[in-house]
Amino acid sequence: MLFSSAAGPMVNLASTSQSTFTPQLQSLETLSSVAASIKVPVLEDPTWLQQQNAAEAAQKKNNNATKTVTYSVTSKGAITADMAEFKAQANATLNDSRGWARLGVTFQEVSSGGMFTLVLSEASQMTSFSSGCGTEYSCRAGRYVVINQDRWLGATSSWNQAGGSLRDYRHMVINHETGHWLGHDHESCGGPGQAAPVMQQQSISLQGCSFNPWPIATELWSTQLGIDKR
Amino acid sequence: MKLTVHPFLAAHKRIIFIVGIGIAALAIGLYVVWSVTIWGGYVSSYEGWKKDARQVVDQALALPSTSREERVRKLEALKNISDRVEKATCDVHILLRWQDVFGNLKQHEVTCQKHVEALREFMAAAKKFSFYLENEQKLAMIVSAAIGTQEKLVDTSWAAQLAAWQKAMQDIDGLSAIAEFRPVKQAALQGVKGVSDSWQAVLAAHEAKDKAKYIQAQAQLAGAYATLSTLKTVSSQQFGQEVASLQKAYAAAF
Numbered sequence: 454m455l456f457s458s459a460a461g462p463m464v465n466l467a468s469t470s471q472s473t474f475t476p477q478l479q480s481l482e483t484l485s486s487v488a489a490s491i492k493v494p495v496l497e498d499p500t501w502l503q504q505q506n507a508a509e510a511a512q513k514k515n516n517n518a519t520k521t522v523t524y525s526v527t528s529k530g531a532i533t534a535d536m537a538e539f540k541a542q543a544n545a546t547l548n549d550s551r552g553w554a555r556l557g558v559t560f561q562e563v564s565s566g567g568m569f570t571l572v573l574s575e576a577s578q579m580t581s582f583s584s585g586c587g588t589e590y591s592c593r594a595g596r597y598v599v600i601n602q603d604r605w606l607g608a609t610s611s612w613n614q615a616g617g618s619l620r621d622y623r624h625m626v627i628n629h630e631t632g633h634w635l636g637h638d639h640e641s642c643g644g645p646g647q648a649a650p651v652m653q654q655q656s657i658s659l660q661g662c663s664f665n666p667w668p669i670a671t672e673l674w675s676t677q678l679g680i681d682k683r
Numbered sequence: 684m685k686l687t688v689h690p691f692l693a694a695h696k697r698i699i700f701i702v703g704i705g706i707a708a709l710a711i712g713l714y715v716v717w718s719v720t721i722w723g724g725y726v727s728s729y730e731g732w733k734k735d736a737r738q739v740v741d742q743a744l745a746l747p748s749t750s751r752e753e754r755v756r757k758l759e760a761l762k763n764i765s766d767r768v769e770k771a772t773c774d775v776h777i778l779l780r781w782q783d784v785f786g787n788l789k790q791h792e793v794t795c796q797k798h799v800e801a802l803r804e805f806m807a808a809a810k811k812f813s814f815y816l817e818n819e820q821k822l823a824m825i826v827s828a829a830i831g832t833q834e835k836l837v838d839t840s841w842a843a844q845l846a847a848w849q850k851a852m853q854d855i856d857g858l859s860a861i862a863e864f865r866p867v868k869q870a871a872l873q874g875v876k877g878v879s880d881s882w883q884a885v886l887a888a889h890e891a892k893d894k895a896k897y898i899q900a901q902a903q904l905a906g907a908y909a910t911l912s913t914l915k916t917v918s919s920q921q922f923g924q925e926v927a928s929l930q931k932a933y934a935a936a937f
Contacts, residue, residue, distance in 0.1 A: 475926050475927075475930060478744070478812075478926050478929070479926070480748045480749065480754070481748050481754055481757065481758070481816055482819065482918065482919070482922045483754070483819065483820055483823040484819050484820075484822055484823040484826070484867070484914065484915075484918040484922075485914075485915040485918045485919045485922070486823075486915075487823045487826050487827045487830070488826070488911070488912055488913075488914040488915035488918060489912065489915045490827075490830065491826075491830060491908055491911055491912040491914075492834070492908070493904065493905045493908040493909065494834065494835070494836045494844075494904075494908070495834060495835045495836065496835075496836055496838075496841075496885070496901060496904075497835055497836065497837045497838070499838040499889055500838075501892045502892075502894060502897065505892075505894055
């Protein structure tokens with residue numbers, strides 16, 4: 454016997470004359486299309502993670518919150534100091550990145566009212582705010598943060614003798630009296646050579662500390678604003 | 684001992700001789716006619732069979748393969764074409780075989796055998812290719828089943844995901860693969876194992892409610908899926924080689 458004859462149906466000449474059949478076979482490959490359809494599934498956050506994330510977000514929001522403290526500026530008695538300079542320097546001190554702004558607050562001057570009133574007072578008028586205020590130093594009485602004009606213009610003799618600058622004294626006195634409004638009492642020197650707390654009565658005695666016009670880390674809290682110690 | 688001749692034979696020696704010569708001449712005549720017929724059709728028979736074989740092959744290759752059913756049908760057709768050549772032979776009847784000493788008959792036999800060999804090689808390549816396709820389609824089904832259709836997965840479905848990928852891993856491991864398909868199988872096995880391990884890590888972090896580990900496991904999972912998707916490249920490369928190999932065998936055969 455020679456060849457067995459394959460009795461298949463005839464196909465057209467176009468198909469029999471083909472010599473390259475790659476395209477006809479390419480469509481048989483299914484794995485690559487399956488592999489191409491592989492996508493990273495999206496995992497819906499489980500309840501416990503949603504709760505953790507929400508708690509963290511709330512904490513972060515609380516930490517990052519910026520409170521705005523409004524205040525107005527006024528004067529009492531015969532004022533010889535430049536009020537515009539007083540306003541500008543007081544605002545700069547309050548919003549200085551070394552000062553109470555570290556509490557996460559912004560101090561904004563308003564034309565009237567506000568959360569407290571900053572007063573530049575003639576020395577003789579200091580006692581009109583409170584019996585606790587004297588004519589020698591500055592003080593705080595209720596919503597009034599009162600700066601003694603004599604101290605604003607000349608600081609104190611001890612400060613000047615120690616070589617402190619007037620600008621630093623102004624920083625210190627604004628921070629100190631505003632600190633009272635924020636809820637602080639007086640502080641004592643933490644130890645010889647250390648920076649004095651801003652709430653220390655640095656105009657009276659340094660107690661071995663060095664002059665410091667800015668609140669120290671342990672002073673960064675406010676009962677007035679509801680900000681806890683960090 | 685003396686040999687005795689049958690009286691009938693002794694009486695009709697001449698007639699018997701003539702009849703014998705006649706029968707022999709007739710037999711020789713028939714043998715010659717048979718020889719001429721067979722050898723005369725040898726080449727045309729081979730060419731005809733070759734043409735017929737090519738038609739069968741081309742017809743199988745030309746089948747559409749868009750849908751899954753069509754692909755299965757085409758695969759079956761490719762498997763069946765090999766049956767057509769198994770009976771192919773260049774053998775000449777034993778009573779005629781001695782005649783290849785004449786003319787170019789021997790050359791015809793040699794040419795025929797070469798072509799049959801090429802056809803057999805093509806059919807073997809086609810058979811191997813069909814096995815490759817079977818392997819490939821089985822693997823595609825396994826992976827496809829594990830992938831599923833859900834895009835967003837809630838935590839209650841994660842354990843089922845892990846189970847699906849673990850099953851896929853077992854199924855792939857148990858897949859009997861021909862040598863040419865083994866690189867693809869190996870790549871799939873590694874990829875699926877990576878996904879399975881990642882799901883385990885996700886579930887462990889989930890059970891421990893450990894956010895840091897959960898985030899880490901999520902990243903691991905994304906990486907594992909990305910690695911698995913590179914199976915496309917491995918598969919395409921290997922498939923391309925198989926098609927080229929078949930194409931080469933086809934060119935040699937036809």
